[in-house]
Amino acid sequence: MNRIRYAAALFILAAVPGAYLARAQQNAPQQPQHRMTFFVTSVPIGNGGNLGGVAGADAHCQMLAEAVGAGKQTWHAYLSTQAKDGQPAINARDRIGTGPWYNAKGDMIAHDLGDLHGDTIEQARLGSNLNKLTALTEKGEIVPGLDDNPDPKDRTWAYASTHPNSNRHEMLTGSQPDGRAYTDNVDHTCGNWTIGTGEIHAYYTGEPGAQIGFSDRNGGGNGNWNSSHPTMGCSQEALVRTHGVGQFYCFAPN
Amino acid sequence: MPIKRIFAVFVPVLLVASCLALAQDGEQPNAQKHPITFFVTSVGIGNGGNLGGLAGADAHCLALATAVGAGNHTWRAYLSTQAKNGQPAINARDRIGDGPWFNARGLQIAKGQADLEGDTLELARLGSNLFKQSALTENGKVVNGAGDTPNTHDMLTGSQTDGRAYTDSADHTCNNWTSNSTGSAQLGHSDRTGGGNHSWNSAHASKGCSQADLVSTGGAGLFYCFAIN
Numbered sequence: 001m002n003r004i005r006y007a008a009a010l011f012i013l014a015a016v017p018g019a020y021l022a023r024a025q026q027n028a029p030q031q032p033q034h035r036m037t038f039f040v041t042s043v044p045i046g047n048g049g050n051l052g053g054v055a056g057a058d059a060h061c062q063m064l065a066e067a068v069g070a071g072k073q074t075w076h077a078y079l080s081t082q083a084k085d086g087q088p089a090i091n092a093r094d095r096i097g098t099g100p101w102y103n104a105k106g107d108m109i110a111h112d113l114g115d116l117h118g119d120t121i122e123q124a125r126l127g128s129n130l131n132k133l134t135a136l137t138e139k140g141e142i143v144p145g146l147d148d149n150p151d152p153k154d155r156t157w158a159y160a161s162t163h164p165n166s167n168r169h170e171m172l173t174g175s176q177p178d179g180r181a182y183t184d185n186v187d188h189t190c191g192n193w194t195i196g197t198g199e200i201h202a203y204y205t206g207e208p209g210a211q212i213g214f215s216d217r218n219g220g221g222n223g224n225w226n227s228s229h230p231t232m233g234c235s236q237e238a239l240v241r242t243h244g245v246g247q248f249y250c251f252a253p254n
Numbered sequence: 255m256p257i258k259r260i261f262a263v264f265v266p267v268l269l270v271a272s273c274l275a276l277a278q279d280g281e282q283p284n285a286q287k288h289p290i291t292f293f294v295t296s297v298g299i300g301n302g303g304n305l306g307g308l309a310g311a312d313a314h315c316l317a318l319a320t321a322v323g324a325g326n327h328t329w330r331a332y333l334s335t336q337a338k339n340g341q342p343a344i345n346a347r348d349r350i351g352d353g354p355w356f357n358a359r360g361l362q363i364a365k366g367q368a369d370l371e372g373d374t375l376e377l378a379r380l381g382s383n384l385f386k387q388s389a390l391t392e393n394g395k396v397v398n399g400a401g402d403t404p405n406t407h408d409m410l411t412g413s414q415t416d417g418r419a420y421t422d423s424a425d426h427t428c429n430n431w432t433s434n435s436t437g438s439a440q441l442g443h444s445d446r447t448g449g450g451n452h453s454w455n456s457a458h459a460s461k462g463c464s465q466a467d468l469v470s471t472g473g474a475g476l477f478y479c480f481a482i483n
Binding site for chain 1: 379382388415
């Protein structure tokens with residue numbers, strides 16, 4: 001009896017660490033080697049270009065990060081604001097630290113600000129590692145992009161909000177390709193992210209819109225990640241018309 | 255009568271609006287179909303980096319184009335060669351005309367050389383319209399990319415990011431597209447994904463020049479073809 005107990009105890013002692021090691025080894029490749037410092041919001045705020053200002057957008061980043069256990073870092077939305085009412089412009093690129101940044105799976109998105117924005121012509125031609133397979137949500141999910149599950153109705157919020165796999169590759173940035181705010185008199189930031197109304201095509205009559213980039217780098221005649229074209233207005237419906245739902249990039253500057 | 259008038263205003267507005275919506279997204283209405291002047295070879299030559307030189311690669315482009323009724327153009331493979339044996343280097347960008355170039359669905363890939371190669375900082379940042387969903391074969395099919403099986407996104411180019419030949423002494427062109435064993439070829443990505451960058455024409459080098467080397471790097475010996483006229 002005692003001998004059996006002894007053998008069983010030995011067996012358990014040997015088996016438990018063995019199983020633990022085996023599991024650790026299995027899990028090891030899936031563990032991010034680097035802490036997540038970049039993600040695309042898995043869900044939009046849902047009020048068009050009204051994000052509650054940059055503060056509201058930052059809070060959205062923080063909330064989503066917290067939900068996946070990454071709330072210890074400070075998160076900033078990649079958004080510019082334009083000079084207005086005596087307030088200076090804010091450049092998206094100045095809000096995100098110096099990198100490198102990693103996604104939820106530990107893939108490096110960009111080495112630094114120069115890589116991310118193409119500060120030299122060689123960097124710009126080469127481009128960063130931000131693409132459809134790396135621009136993941138905080139949950140590590142791919143954001144549906146151009147030609148994913150196309151449907152004639154996918155340019156309406158009624159459809160997009162109920163079909164999470166429809167194309168939604170447009171990320172709000174309000175930025176120029178260099179990551180800086182616009183300096184002209186056109187509103188590229190939906191009133192510094194406070195306007196959530198505006199007819200479709202309002203932008204073409206000079207009314208507010210939001211500059212967007214593509215998380216899948218497909219479309220718009222350029223595939224640019226942070227500054228491809230303006231939205232057609234600031235309402236939720238207007239964003240969807242060109243295949244965006246109001247998502248944006250979040251970076252941890254620290 | 256008033257209904258007709260409303261229609262007369264409403265219909266053109268809708269048409270313009272829907273054209274704008276489509277154009278915004280990188281899709282173009284079928285009505286504006288341009289003849290094909292750009293494609294990714296649907297198949298490789300199959301002999302690794304030995305394409306039979308530039309002439310062999312150009313002939314492959316023409317054969318594939320002819321098979322889809324586009325043989326009436328002069329087709330050039332987007333490939334550079336390096337200076338060797340007293341022969342000067344040839345730059346891929348100098349072989350393909352001035353553009354604009356359109357894919358099998360009539361979608362514009364690039365307006366011209368400056369757009370395609372990013373000749374200014376602003377153009378380089380913005381990028382051309384060449385990406386996974388637009389870099390189609392002569393048959394109008396999307397080329398498998400990173401995440402697809404098998405991944406065949408590596409495009410032979412032998413070029414630097416500006417579309418010019420390398421000037422160092424290392425082999426970047428599988429011995430000017432005659433080697434299926436030693437050497438290496440510089441590759442771009444038709445899906446602009448992988449290699450830590452976004453480059454369509456100069457992302458990284460192949461492991462070697464055999465067909466197996468090209469396949470194991472993430473390719474099938476495919477390349478870009480452009481019509482110069």
